[in-house]
Amino acid sequence: MGLELLFLLLPLAAVSGWIIGRRGENRRQQQACQEMTAGYFKGLNYLLNDEEDKAIMQFLALSESNEDALDIHFALANLFKRRGEVDRAIRIHDTLLQRPAIDARSFQRAQLELALDYLKAGLFDRAESLLLEVHQQPEFRQRTHQHLLKIYQQEREWSKAIAIATPLLEELPQGRIPLAHYHCEQALVALHAAANGEAQQQLRCALEVDPASVRATLLQGEMLLQRGDAAAAISVYQRVERQDAALLSEIISPLKRCYELIEEEAEMATYLEGLLQRYASHTLAIAIARGRYSPSVQSRIQQLLERFLLHNPSLHSLLFLMESWFDPTQSPSPQEAAQRPFSCEEKVRQLQRVANQLWDGSNIYLCHHCGFQAKNLYWLCPGCKQWSTIKPQLSICGSWNR
Numbered sequence: 001m002g003l004e005l006l007f008l009l010l011p012l013a014a015v016s017g018w019i020i021g022r023r024g025e026n027r028r029q030q031q032a033c034q035e036m037t038a039g040y041f042k043g044l045n046y047l048l049n050d051e052e053d054k055a056i057m058q059f060l061a062l063s064e065s066n067e068d069a070l071d072i073h074f075a076l077a078n079l080f081k082r083r084g085e086v087d088r089a090i091r092i093h094d095t096l097l098q099r100p101a102i103d104a105r106s107f108q109r110a111q112l113e114l115a116l117d118y119l120k121a122g123l124f125d126r127a128e129s130l131l132l133e134v135h136q137q138p139e140f141r142q143r144t145h146q147h148l149l150k151i152y153q154q155e156r157e158w159s160k161a162i163a164i165a166t167p168l169l170e171e172l173p174q175g176r177i178p179l180a181h182y183h184c185e186q187a188l189v190a191l192h193a194a195a196n197g198e199a200q201q202q203l204r205c206a207l208e209v210d211p212a213s214v215r216a217t218l219l220q221g222e223m224l225l226q227r228g229d230a231a232a233a234i235s236v237y238q239r240v241e242r243q244d245a246a247l248l249s250e251i252i253s254p255l256k257r258c259y260e261l262i263e264e265e266a267e268m269a270t271y272l273e274g275l276l277q278r279y280a281s282h283t284l285a286i287a288i289a290r291g292r293y294s295p296s297v298q299s300r301i302q303q304l305l306e307r308f309l310l311h312n313p314s315l316h317s318l319l320f321l322m323e324s325w326f327d328p329t330q331s332p333s334p335q336e337a338a339q340r341p342f343s344c345e346e347k348v349r350q351l352q353r354v355a356n357q358l359w360d361g362s363n364i365y366l367c368h369h370c371g372f373q374a375k376n377l378y379w380l381c382p383g384c385k386q387w388s389t390i391k392p393q394l395s396i397c398g399s400w401n402r
């Protein structure tokens with residue numbers, strides 16, 4: 001501890017020397033500066049003797065009489081905070097705020113720092129009210145905005161997050177993606193309360209701030225499908241191709257339900273064929289393969305997938321081909337197994353088990369920001385808390401029918 005603080009405080013000796021020189025013409029001032037220098041050395045001495053509390057009180061008392069000392073106190077508090085001694089940082093910032101002579105800017109700075117102390121200590125309510133006060137000052141707005149959003153995200157206070165993020169969109173255009181998710185979260189809250197009109201409104205807002213919001217599109221499609229408007233839902237789901245083709249695998253299952261409702265599965269097969277031709281994606285192919293189709297289109301989709309997977313070999317394609325050629329629910333009877341213990345079919349079944357294990361152990365979704373891997377799609381990355389950074393790993397890999 002002593003060394004770090006010493007590096008911080010040593011320049012003070014020089015500063016006080018300079019002050020003495022500058023004000024040297026006035027004897028009274030000269031005497032005051034000498035007292036200040038002596039005071040600092042007294043404080044340093046406390047630090048060297050590990051009497052930190054006395055040192056802090058000494059430095060704080062000195063800053064009462066000297067504006068130049070403020071920076072030292074901010075640095076001192078930061079140092080304590082970095083060492084995990086948040087209560088000490090809080091005490092320093094609190095004392096600074098109670099100084100009658102502190103100027104407006106330093107007051108706001110101390111407020112902001114105290115809010116960050118509270119954040120670190122997990123006292124979100126206190127942090128929020130201080131941050132909201134400082135947020136009024138344009139100079140601090142970008143920083144307070146960022147911390148307020150963290151609090152609201154943690155507390156799932158989506159309407160407050162929207163209120164803070166919306167006015168800053170022009171200044172911070174990267175805020176569009178999180179803001180769209182806040183609207184989607186609000187839409188989910190509204191859906192939970194059966195307030196469908198409000199949910200629709202929130203989804204419209206989401207798409208307005210981020211036209212590429214696949215999440216808003218998926219939620220819109222789901223609402224239409226629940227209402228039984230399958231035709232409208234289809235055109236909403238098909239929008240994902242223009243928004244973010246890497247997430248196309250997410251629409252396959254609901255889209256299938258839509259086409260089944262309007263009994264247009266042949267049309268669906270055509271659409272899926274087109275998708276696979278435009279985007280040679282294993283994730284997409286696997287999503288298509290997971291569906292159970294009616295006999296009218298089953299063989300067409302089967303052929304389509306086999307053609308795709310044979311042209312794009314991978315663990316997934318191997319697994320799929322084995323699954324489609326050998327039904328795993330029909331294992332051979334004990335008599336059959338005894339007659340031909342090492343049959344070709346059995347070998348393929350073993351292969352299938354191995355491939356299945358590999359597939360179970362592989363994560364399909366990947367965060368492009370921090371590398372977090374997951375089996376499910378998360379809109380908010382659990383690793384780095386960024387929105388929309390998780391995508392299917394094996395997505396578009398070029399056209400397969402060139």
Ligand SMILES: [Zn+2]
Nearest residue numbers: 367370381384
């Ligand atoms: Zn991440």
